Amino acid sequence: MLGPVLLAAARSESIRRIVSAAPVTRPVVDRFVAGERLDQSLHSVRSLTDRGLDVTLDHLGEDITDRSEALRNRDAYLDLCTALASDGVGPRVEMSVKLSAFGQALPGGHDLAYRNVLPVVESAAAAGTTVTLDMEDHTTVESTLAILAELRKRFPQTGAVVQSYLFRTEDDCRALTGEGSRVRLVKGAYKEPAEVAYQDKREVDRAYVRCLKILMAGQGYPMIGSHDPRMVAIGQELARRHGRKQDEYEFQMLYGIREAEQARLKAEGHRMRVYVPYGTDWYGYFMRRLAERPANLAFFLRALAGR
Ligand code: FAD
Numbered sequence: 529m530l531g532p533v534l535l536a537a538a539r540s541e542s543i544r545r546i547v548s549a550a551p552v553t554r555p556v557v558d559r560f561v562a563g564e565r566l567d568q569s570l571h572s573v574r575s576l577t578d579r580g581l582d583v584t585l586d587h588l589g590e591d592i593t594d595r596s597e598a599l600r601n602r603d604a605y606l607d608l609c610t611a612l613a614s615d616g617v618g619p620r621v622e623m624s625v626k627l628s629a630f631g632q633a634l635p636g637g638h639d640l641a642y643r644n645v646l647p648v649v650e651s652a653a654a655a656g657t658t659v660t661l662d663m664e665d666h667t668t669v670e671s672t673l674a675i676l677a678e679l680r681k682r683f684p685q686t687g688a689v690v691q692s693y694l695f696r697t698e699d700d701c702r703a704l705t706g707e708g709s710r711v712r713l714v715k716g717a718y719k720e721p722a723e724v725a726y727q728d729k730r731e732v733d734r735a736y737v738r739c740l741k742i743l744m745a746g747q748g749y750p751m752i753g754s755h756d757p758r759m760v761a762i763g764q765e766l767a768r769r770h771g772r773k774q775d776e777y778e779f780q781m782l783y784g785i786r787e788a789e790q791a792r793l794k795a796e797g798h799r800m801r802v803y804v805p806y807g808t809d810w811y812g813y814f815m816r817r818l819a820e821r822p823a824n825l826a827f828f829l830r831a832l833a834g835r
Pocket of ligand 1: 661662663664689691714715716717718753754755756757759780781782785786802803820821
């Protein structure tokens with residue numbers, strides 16, 4: 529029941545200030561965020577890739593309020609592209625971007641976000657890697673998929689994210705099954721109204737399986753973004769049933785979550801990609817992780833209580 533409260537708090541400026549200033553917050557944040565600076569995040573990336581894991585890097589930033597912030601976020605990603613190009617890591621280390629960090633919610637935001645993300649996608653391609661567009665709340669889905677379609681005309685490897693809790697997503701999956709289409713399927717992390725999204729977790733899970741079946745049967749490249757052992761097992765079974773080789777789909781999990789399971793999947797020969805967030809604007813991401821799982825919240829509350 530606390531989940532919706534935490535998701536509402538994730539968008540509250542006053543609660544952001546209180547949580548961010550609490551001295552105990554930092555060590556808990558470190559469990560989910562790979563540092564505030566680029567060099568710290570690249571250190572984490574190297575430790576993951578040394579263990580055979582692939583990575584998608586997210587420079588944290590969302591819900592910005594002016595155009596200069598959008599430009600700063602764009603520039604942070606361009607710096608990241610430069611670093612990845614000099615490391616020569618290729619597609620094993622890609623990037624995830626939230627279009628709200630590029631101005632999508634500002635006036636004229638659709639065009640602004642496209643203009644800001646385009647140079648990042650171009651630089652990623654020049655660095656031998658690619659970008660996946662994270663999906664945010666349901667009001668952004670149309671705009672994000674339209675920007676994706678535009679980007680894919682020149683950069684077909686640009687990745688999409690779809691959320692099984694939205695009623696519309698099965699149709700979106702069908703539209704995204706073309707050859708080479710990279711699609712990360714997740715359950716969805718935002719507080720959504722009953723008009724657009726399943727509210728019951730079991731419904732969300734059932735929808736996840738239906739979407740996964742569509743993606744696995746298609747010509748694209750499914751990316752199974754879940755820590756749920758049942759979804760992982762079903763993903764493995766569907767891949768086998770559709771005769772997919774282990775480089776024709778991948779699993780994805782978040783940094784700091786179920787690390788033993790990440791290692792196990794890798795050891796079994798699966799491609800396993802870890803989503804690594806970094807940067808100073810960690811608040812919204814952090815609160816969504818607390819909302820997802822009582823154990824994450826309990827960990828934070830124990831730290832607050834000094835135990
Ligand atoms: P849940 O439904 O939260 O949990 C199901 C079961 O999984 C639990 O009962 C437990 O057995 C197991 N489990 C879950 N978490 C843990 C844990 N910490 N430790 C041990 N067991 C655990 N959401 C978006 O809305 N947009 C995005 O762009 C987006 N990108 C994502 C990228 C990646 C790589 C991942 C993994 C998630 C992303 N998400 C995104 C978040 C996603 O929507 C879910 O909120 C989040 O993954 C929780 O759902 P779940 O499928 O992992 O499992």
